[in-house]
Amino acid sequence: MTDAPIKVLICEDQELVRAGYLTIFSAQPDMEVVGEAADGRAAVEAARRLRPDVIVMDIRMPILDGIEATRQLAGPGATAPAKVLVVTTFNVDEYVYEALKAGASGFLLKDAPPAELANGVRTIARGDSLLAPAVTRTLIGHIADRLRPSATSKPARDRIIRALTARELEVLEQLSAGLSNAEIAGRLFIAPETVKTYISRILTKLQLRDRVQAVVLAYQAGLVRGDD
Structure with missing residues (x-):
């Protein structure tokens, strides 16, 4: 069938x-x-x-x-x-x-x-x-130029930091740079399957639907910026 x-x-x-x-x-x-x-x-x-x-x-x-x-x-x-x-x-x-x-x-x-x-x-x-990496890196650069930390950024940033482990924060930062699972794995010296597990945990903890929402939240909260 x-x-x-x-x-x-x-x-x-x-x-x-x-x-x-x-x-x-x-x-x-x-x-x-x-x-x-x-x-x-x-x-x-x-x-x-x-x-x-x-x-x-x-x-x-x-x-x-x-x-x-x-x-x-x-x-x-x-x-x-x-x-x-x-x-x-x-x-x-x-x-x-x-x-x-x-x-x-x-x-x-x-x-x-x-x-x-x-x-x-x-x-x-x-x-x-x-979030195709080849496109995302350029486009995120354009988007990030418009996003500056604001009065509402700190509470959101603090919530993310409290919710995630240090390793999960590292994965989120790499994800927000537009990297694929394989590229994140290479940078952090872990298996792609492990990256997938970390991303799943990040989405669950932050109550997000997918990695797109995770990237948007990271920029909104000022956790990452275009000049990082």
Whole structure:
């Protein structure tokens, strides 16, 4: 018995881009495009009706932008949080940070190769978050430039420090630099499986859904900065 295909919902206001995504995902033997939406409100309605496995979400859309659509579908108030893959460009990276806070499971650039887009959908469908190191290091640099410690940073930082062991804090810092499990393992001289265990513990202790949320929290709390 073969596995059911990954159900994909495409949310993109530009018809040409949307058609490109449709071509890419429809060509994958393990994927099925179950719907399309050209604005954020339609995206929310389609997602709730079609229950896709992964929502490919643009940020800039009419009526309701992709950030608010993501918040409604994957944020803290969502009864059944959806898996959202945000697609963006570097010139809107400030919105990416907001999208990740809103509950997105990851992001890719709009000009990513077709194979990378397809693999991004697969990554999120299986429950992992997508912070591709090659993209993340650059994008996190842009995001981090906008995040400075504030009056609310210290309580959040203290909570993280109290909750995690010294080793877990090391792993969180490496994770926040956009490193993969294998790269973290190499830097800390531990096995990749051990890194995976540490990350699982971090998420459990901090009550986070995935590694994307862990990175966002680390920057919000001032635990790591772009110039570290």
